Amino acid sequence: MAETRKITCMVNGTERSLEVETRLTLADMLRRELGLTGTHMGCEHGVCGACTVLVDGRSARACLMLAVQADGAAVDTVEGLAPREDALHPLQEAFRDHHGLQCGFCTPGMLMTLKELLADNPDPSEDEVRMAISGNLCRCTGYQGIVDAALDAAARLREDAG
């Protein structure tokens, strides 16, 4: 019998309690147990960044964490990014406006990585944006649209905050 453990964590602001196999990764917990399929699985060994989520506000590769390690933590996924069902987060709006995505596979990981970057550094340089997303692979855009979107989103967020 597979070993299981009962865990409780805050997922996108909602408390979730569930029993998980101890070998289950956080990425599989989000997708399979909670149905949050916005977190994508690319390489499943920590190279592509598609599964990036925030754990206690810090970006992490969800394929390199066990679900049991999230016990007591706050996990934020792309599903929690938009403020309302009929509105997008400024990062999402900027991605749409700047063609920051084509197929969309890397997008959730990009968005969550950039959400952390802009929280830490509201006015990053282009180099800082490129360095921040160096752990997220995109095979469509050539990154330029993503970088443009990140810089524009940073400006929009500064304006909203100002």
Next chain:
Amino acid sequence: MKPPPFSYHAPDTIEDAVSLLGSLENAKLLAGGQSLMPMLNMRYAQPDHLIDLNRVAALAFIREEAGGIEIGAMTRQREVEYSKDVARLCPLLAEALPQVGHRQTRNRGTVGGSLAHSDGAAEIPTVAAALDARLTITGPGGAREVAYRDFPVGYLMTALGWDELLVAVHLAAWAPGHGWAFQEFARRHGDFAIVSAAALIERDAAGIVTRAALALGGMGAAPVRAEAAEAALIGRPGSEETIRAAADTCRSIEAQDDVHAPAAYRQKLAGVLACRALARAAQRAQASRVR
């Protein structure tokens, strides 16, 4: 991809972790998980027991100690990257940190995990080699100290016994006003270096190099100290000419061939990166001497 089934243990003290490690068959310690989790997902590692150290609070700290700094094995790489104490006492480590993996991996990855995993191209081991780090290790027989030069013993192998865990790393601070530099070449920012160079230099009032350390990562199973280059600098002025001659000795250091680069390419890179790192370190040492 799924890790193989294992029994999961999450001790919250060092004593409990050591006791579990000593009593369980085929157990593996889980630190930040940025190397072990991929190995589990791909089933390269198949432990029967996984001992998660992430809840052992006593292993996560950065503190100033006599003559340097002590960093707990479970301290996240991110904490080291942003630590003012590290920047002040061990600026070489602070400069290397942003090149350790990516933002997402530094948020989870630990200093001890990198040292114990012991990848010969990893930045933290290369800095440990340059700084002659000392490691505190503990096991059922109590604690012991190991010099970093005696720590790696082969490809991904260290002096850690099967029943021992790494507790902390001690880094001695160089004299105030010393120069430092970390340089690496990787195909993508955040990848393991093909070759990296970590340099430290102290100069006297006349500009003569009085102390030098140069470690190279990526050359083989463990970082190497470029002793010939160090010897070529000490007692000489830190001029461009001396530095170039010292760096050139790195081209004859033995290097590995692998899928990323042939040995000859690594040796050429070693000379180039050593030259850049030594020049930057010498320049910084000079600048601080004048101040």
